[in-house]
Structures are given as C-alpha cells and as structure tokens.
Amino acid sequence: MRVRDFMSTNVVTVDEKTSIDDARKIMGAHKIRRLPVMKKDKLLGLVTERMLLEASPSPATSLSIHELHYLLAKMTVKEIMVKNPDTISPDIPAEEALQLGQEKGYGAFPVVENKRLVGMVTESDIVRMMTRVLGVKERGKRIDIRASNNFGNMKKIMDILDKNKTVLLSLMTLPPEEWEKDWLVMLRLKSEDTGPITMELGSSGFNVTYVG
Numbered sequence: 001m002r003v004r005d006f007m008s009t010n011v012v013t014v015d016e017k018t019s020i021d022d023a024r025k026i027m028g029a030h031k032i033r034r035l036p037v038m039k040k041d042k043l044l045g046l047v048t049e050r051m052l053l054e055a056s057p058s059p060a061t062s063l064s065i066h067e068l069h070y071l072l073a074k075m076t077v078k079e080i081m082v083k084n085p086d087t088i089s090p091d092i093p094a095e096e097a098l099q100l101g102q103e104k105g106y107g108a109f110p111v112v113e114n115k116r117l118v119g120m121v122t123e124s125d126i127v128r129m130m131t132r133v134l135g136v137k138e139r140g141k142r143i144d145i146r147a148s149n150n151f152g153n154m155k156k157i158m159d160i161l162d163k164n165k166t167v168l169l170s171l172m173t174l175p176p177e178e179w180e181k182d183w184l185v186m187l188r189l190k191s192e193d194t195g196p197i198t199m200e201l202g203s204s205g206f207n208v209t210y211v212g
Contacts, residue, residue, distance in 0.1 A: 003097050004090035006129040007111050007119035013038045014047070016078040023077050024052045034108050036117055037081045043110055043117050045081030055080045087112040090119060098126055134188065135169030141194045144210035145201055146182040153206075157185070160200050166191045182207070 013036045014023055023035055027049055037045040055075060088097055088109045097109065101123070111119035131137065147153050161168055167190035174184040189197070194211055202208050 001094045001129065001133070002091050003088060003094060003111055003121055004119070006094065006125050006132075007090060007121040008125060009119045011036060011110075011117060011120050013117070014077055015039070016044055016076065016081075018077050020052055020055050020075045020077060020080070023047060024049075027052070034120070034122070035077070036085075036110050036120070037077050038117070041116060043085070043087070043112065045078070045083045046085040046110060047077045047081040051080050051082075085110060088121070089113060094126070094129055097121060101126075133170060134172065136188070138169050138188075138190060140169050140188050140190045141192070142210065142212050143187045143189065143194055143198060143201070143208060145185050145187070146207040146209055147185050148182050156204055157187070157201070157206070160197060160204065161187075161189070164191075164197050164200070166197060184209075 012026065012030050012032060014026060016037050016039050018026075018037075027033065027035060033049040035047050036043055037047055086100075086104065086106065086109060088100065088111055090111050090113050101107065101109065108120060108122040110117055111121055145157075147157075158168075169188040169190050170186075171188075172186045174186075176183055191197070198208050198211055
C-alpha cells in the first residue's frame, strides 16, 4: 500500500499572508492541527496548532483585549511557519512514511508530486490504514503463536487454515527480541470456533500463546 492510497486529498491550505488569528479559526472550523502555507501553487511552509498557540500572547499579559486582537491581526503565518518542510512522494510505501515520521518525530507530511501539493498524510490517516490492514472492523477471532522462521512454517499454517476452510482476515509477524527465540505470528480469522485450528496448530509444533 502506497501513501496515495490513504492520504487526505482535500487539503485545507492558507496563503502566506493569512493572519495567525484567521489560521487558528480555519483550524478550528475544519478540526485540523496543521496547515500548509502556500504562495499561489507553491508550498512555502507548514504551520501547526502548537505554533499558533505559542505565537499568541500569554493570558497573563498586561495588554488589553483590543491590543491583543490587533497583534494577532498583524502577525501572519509566514512569520512563524516551518519553511520548506519535509515532504514525501505519494508513491512511497506506507511503512516508509511511518518510519520516516518516527525518525524525524513528525506527526504529518505534506505529499508532493511534480512540485505540486497533492495531499497530506497524518498519524490519523496511518491509524485508519492500519485498521484496514489488520482487518479489525471484521468480526473474527485472533490466534497468536510462536514459530521459528524456518522455511515451510508459513505454508504449514496456511494449509491448516485451508483444511479448516477458514478465511484469514490479517496476518502480522513480530521478530523476536534478543532474549526470545521464535517469531510472534498473529492471525485474525473469520471464524466463530477456533478450537480445531488451535489444536491442529499445537499438534503441528506451534506454540499457541493466545486465543481470543
């Protein structure tokens, strides 16, 4: 799955001359936390909800309410935005976008193609994507097993599911930690009765650690 398959395409943007006060209102109206800053069709920067809050005068200030509004009306997003923000291509795999976000500590990326902003991908988009990948919206059962990465083990698991005519909703594996020997394999199955599958997995040499 690539970024273009789950990114948000109806991106709300602001002009570089947009006031901080207006940007804050736009975020509130659209229930978003980031705004790409544009100059015509060119991406100049990115402003976040946190930046807007930090740019606003402290409640403890001695300025009057009229002076506060005047200051906010004069300050623009160009003054506080992150210039030339990191962007990603819509064609990179979802896991690369996730890894990049973790490495850089970012919660979102503008998506650029042919120098044009075509979308935004945020942690919420990735959560929705993972929900689809893991098949959690489908009613089913989960079985966790410990297995080595020996050739043929995955075929054994699939053969057991096929024999029991069970649909596999999702499969996820986690490599062992330093103190562990086997991989953790998590199966989500479209089945009401996993008893026969659990017994057959156990008799085939797999260590079943969870059924639910």
